[in-house]
Amino acid sequence: MDYYSGQISRLIEELSRLPGIGSKSAARLAFHLIHMPVEEVERLADTMVDARKNVRYCRQCYTLTDQELCPICSNQERDQKTIMVVETTRDLAAYEKTGKYKGVYHVLHGAISPMIGVGPGDIKLKELIERLQGEVDEVIIATNSSLEGETTAMYISKLIKPAGIKVSRIASGVPVGGDLEYIDEVTLLRALEGRTQL
Amino acid sequence: MDYYSGQISRLIEELSRLPGIGSKSAARLAFHLIHMPVEEVERLADTMVDARKNVRYCRQCYTLTDQELCPICSNQERDQKTIMVVETTRDLAAYEKTGKYKGVYHVLHGAISPMIGVGPGDIKLKELIERLQGEVDEVIIATNSSLEGETTAMYISKLIKPAGIKVSRIASGVPVGGDLEYIDEVTLLRALEGRTQL
Numbered sequence: 496m497d498y499y500s501g502q503i504s505r506l507i508e509e510l511s512r513l514p515g516i517g518s519k520s521a522a523r524l525a526f527h528l529i530h531m532p533v534e535e536v537e538r539l540a541d542t543m544v545d546a547r548k549n550v551r552y553c554r555q556c557y558t559l560t561d562q563e564l565c566p567i568c569s570n571q572e573r574d575q576k577t578i579m580v581v582e583t584t585r586d587l588a589a590y591e592k593t594g595k596y597k598g599v600y601h602v603l604h605g606a607i608s609p610m611i612g613v614g615p616g617d618i619k620l621k622e623l624i625e626r627l628q629g630e631v632d633e634v635i636i637a638t639n640s641s642l643e644g645e646t647t648a649m650y651i652s653k654l655i656k657p658a659g660i661k662v663s664r665i666a667s668g669v670p671v672g673g674d675l676e677y678i679d680e681v682t683l684l685r686a687l688e689g690r691t692q693l
Numbered sequence: 694m695d696y697y698s699g700q701i702s703r704l705i706e707e708l709s710r711l712p713g714i715g716s717k718s719a720a721r722l723a724f725h726l727i728h729m730p731v732e733e734v735e736r737l738a739d740t741m742v743d744a745r746k747n748v749r750y751c752r753q754c755y756t757l758t759d760q761e762l763c764p765i766c767s768n769q770e771r772d773q774k775t776i777m778v779v780e781t782t783r784d785l786a787a788y789e790k791t792g793k794y795k796g797v798y799h800v801l802h803g804a805i806s807p808m809i810g811v812g813p814g815d816i817k818l819k820e821l822i823e824r825l826q827g828e829v830d831e832v833i834i835a836t837n838s839s840l841e842g843e844t845t846a847m848y849i850s851k852l853i854k855p856a857g858i859k860v861s862r863i864a865s866g867v868p869v870g871g872d873l874e875y876i877d878e879v880t881l882l883r884a885l886e887g888r889t890q891l
Contacts, residue, residue, distance in 0.1 A: 499786060500758040506744040509737045514725050515718055519875075524785060527712050528741055529757060536745040539707045540738035543726055546704040547734040550727050559727060560698040570858050585720060588697060677717075 503529070538624045555626070557619045558602045559584045567591075567599055572599045576632040580623065580651060582606050582639055583677045590637065597685065598635070601626065606643035607650055613643075616648060624654065633661040635687075639674060701727070701810045712724045753824070755817045757782045757799045765789075765797055774830040778821065778849060780804050780837055783874045788835065794885065796833070799824065804841035811841075813848060821864055822852065831859040833885075837872060 499507065503525055511521035526688055552558070553565035556578075560566070567573055577598030581587050587600045617637040627634070636651055638644035652662050665686040697705065701723055709719035726734055750756070751763035754776075758764070765771055765785075775796030779785050785798050803816040825832070834849055836842035850860050863884040 496839070499782070500760060500763060502740075502744040502747055502759040503757060503782075513722055515721060520713060521788070524711055524712065526757070526781075526783060529745055531745065531747050531805075533742075533745050536741055540742050542700075542707045544735055544738050546700040546723070547727055547729065547731050549700055550698070559701060559724070561700040562698060565698060583724075584697070584701075585724060588720070622729065636884045644878050 532669075539638050548679060552602075552619075556600045556602055557604065557622060558587055558600060572597075574632075576630055577635065578623075578626065578633070579635040579637050582644065582647075583676075586637065586639070589676050589678070589683060590687075593684050593687075595684055598633075603638070603647070606638055606641070606647040608643040608646070610643075618647070620651070620654075623651070627655060627658065627660060631660055633663060635663050635665065637665045750800075750817075754798045754800060755802065755820060756785055756798060770795075770836075772830075774828055775833065776821075776829060776831070777833040777835050778826065779835050780842065781874075784835065784837070787846070787876070787881060788885075789876050791882050791885075793872075796831075801836070801845065804836055804839070804845040804856060806841040806844070818849070818852075821849070825853060825856065825858060829858055831861060833861050833863065835863045 499522075506525045506528065507518065507521045510516055510524050511518050513521075516524070543682050546561075549561045551561070553560045553568055554563060555568040556565060558565050558567070562569075568575075574597050578601050579587075579590065579596065579598055580601045580603060582603050582605060584602055587602060590596050590600075601619070601623050603620065603623070605613055605618040605631070607613060607615055608617065623634075634655060636648040636649070638647045648664055652664070656662055666688070697720075702772045704723045704726065704814050705716065706720045708714055708722050709716050711719075715720070744759075745827060751758045751766055752761060753766040756763050756765070760767075766773075772795050776799050777785075777794065777796055778786065778799045778801060779788070780801050780803060782800055785800060788794050788798075799817070799821050801816040801818065801821070803811055805811060805813055806815065821832075823828070830850070832853060834846040836845045846862050850862070854860055864886070
C-alpha cells in the first residue's frame with residue numbers, strides 16, 4: 496500500500512488489524528480521521544488509551560469497570576443475593592438493556608471448551624464459588640446456548656447444587672447456537688421468566 | 694448505555710461516531726481494545742494523532758501525503774507531463790494498484806455538485822489550471838462516472854481545451870453510478886486504455 500504515503504499507510508495498517516475492519520474500511524476510516532478536527536482525533540486517542548489503562552475487573556462480579564466495585568455491585572437497590580452468571584460483559588449489557596433484571600451478575604470471561612483448551616481454571620469460576628460462601632438465594636446461569644455455554648452451565652450446576660443453593664438456567668427461548676448479545680429483548684426476558692431449576 | 698461503566702461507555706460512544714461503525718461494532722471494538730496490550734493501544738492512538746497532524750496536501754498534485762512533495766510527484770521515472778485528474782486520494786490509490794499507469798495525478802478533493810452547493814471554487818481546480826502553465830502532454834480525466842463526476846469532467850474539458858492541451862476521459866468501462874474505489878483492476882485498466890479524447 497505504498498501508493499499512500501508512510502503515515503497514512505501505517506494508520507490503515509494499524510486500523511485493519513482491528514476485528515471486523517478490512518482494508519477498504521480501514522482506508523475509509525483513515526481518511527475520515529485525517530479530515531476530522533485535530534482535537535477530536537486527540538480526544539478519541541486519549542479515550543482509547545485511558546479506557547485501556549483504567550478499565551479493570553470489578554472485585555466482586557468481575558465485569559469490566561473503571562471502579563473498584565462496579566455500579567451494579569455497589570447499588571444497594573439491586574438484589575445482591577441473586578447472581579446471574581454470564582460469559583462476557585457484553586452479555587451482561589444485553590440483560591441490563593431489558594431493564595427488568597434486579598439481581599447482580601458474575602462474569603466468567605469465557606466458557607469451558609475442551610476443544611480449544613479452555614478449562615474450568617481459565618474462567619472466573621473459582622471466584623464464583625468464593626462468592627457463594629456469602630448469602631446467596633439463587634444462581635441463574637445465563638451462559639450462551641452453545642455447546643461451550645451448555646457445558647459450562649452443567650459444570651457449574653453440578654459444582655454448586657450439593658451446597659444447597661438454588662441453581663437455575665435461562666429458558667431455551669434463546670435460539671440454539673445464537674449469541675446472547677444479538678438477541679432481542681423480548682426473547683431475553685421470556686428466557687429469564689421461563690428459567691428452569693437444574 | 695450506563696450498564697457499561699463510564700470509560701467504556703465513552704469509548705463506545707466515540708467509536709460509534711466513526712463512519713460505518715454502529716453501536717454493536719463499536720462495543721465489539723471497545724472490548725477488543727480493552728483486551729489489547731497497552732503498548733499496542735498507545736501505538737494505534739499515536740499513529741492516529743500523528744497522521745492527523747502530519748498529513749497535508751502535496752504542493753503539486755494535492756494528494757494527501759506526509760511530505761512536501763508526494764512520492765509520485767517526486768519520482769522522476771513517472772511521466773510528469775501526463776496528469777490524471779481524480780476526485781480523491783482513494784481513487785488515486787485505486788489506479789496505483791493497477792501498477793500500469795506511469796503518469797502523475799491531480800486530486801480535486803471533490804466534484805462539482807450544484808445540488809449540494811459545491812462549485813468549481815470548492816475543489817482543487819484553480820490549482821490544476823496553474824499546473825497546466827507548465828509543460829503538459831495530456832490531461833486524463835478520471836472523475837467518477839456519477840452525475841457530479843461527469844459534470845466536473847465536462848467543466849474541466851471546456852476550461853482547458855481552448856489552451857490546446859490534449860484532454861481525455863477514461864472509457865465508460867466503469868459502470869455508471871459506480872464508485873471508482875470499488876472497481877476491479879481489469880475494468881479500471883480497460884477504462885484507461887479505451888479513453889476517448891474530449
